[in-house]
Amino acid sequence: MKKLVAFVGSPRKNGNTATLVDEVIRGAQDAGTKTTLFNLYDAKIKPCQGCLVCRKTGYCTLQDDFQNIFEHIIEADVVVFGSPVYVWQITAQMKLLWDRLCGLFDENFKLRYPTKSTIMVYSQGNPTPEAFKASFQSNEAVLKMLGLNVVDTILLTGGSDPSTAANNKDLLLRAYEAGKAV
């Protein structure tokens, strides 16, 4: 059975990001995938201390909720990262997680695990889809370096109200189908 692990990096537990990530998960479950969801605002993830031990051993020396999260990422076939756009980028909670993922490659930047399909979910207030394209492309490059290949990106625009996603039937279906496809 395929495994999917999803992360919501929004403090709004029932907001747009969470709504769309839930749909991706629902689609994946309907396709017979085992899913696990983490809300990063419930998880205790300390900032990377820059010791670089993970580059040598593959494991982080900090003890917190990351250990369990990392095991889920290692075992997953599919990873879903959902984040609102905060000041043009992913939220700080999501960045805390990404900084801690450098154990996915070794000292020579060689990946320790097979690459994984990755779905990005973004929600932004700005109505223009291209507004933060540069940030999204940069994120895609970072994730590729970690062996997390972005195969689909779900983007909600004009999402100042937390219920915007729930009222966007087309995008909900897009998210559901993205989950089903992997």
Ligand SMILES: Cc1cc2nc3c(=O)[nH]c(=O)nc-3n(C[C@H](O)[C@H](O)[C@H](O)COP(=O)(O)O)c2cc1C
């Ligand atoms: C601190 C903060 C910074 C934000 N920065 C941006 C931004 O740079 N561009 C933008 O379009 N929206 C920005 N927003 C709006 C959110 O991206 C938008 O409301 C999003 O839909 C929230 O998603 P959520 O409901 O999942 O939390 C910001 C919101 C907050 C609270």
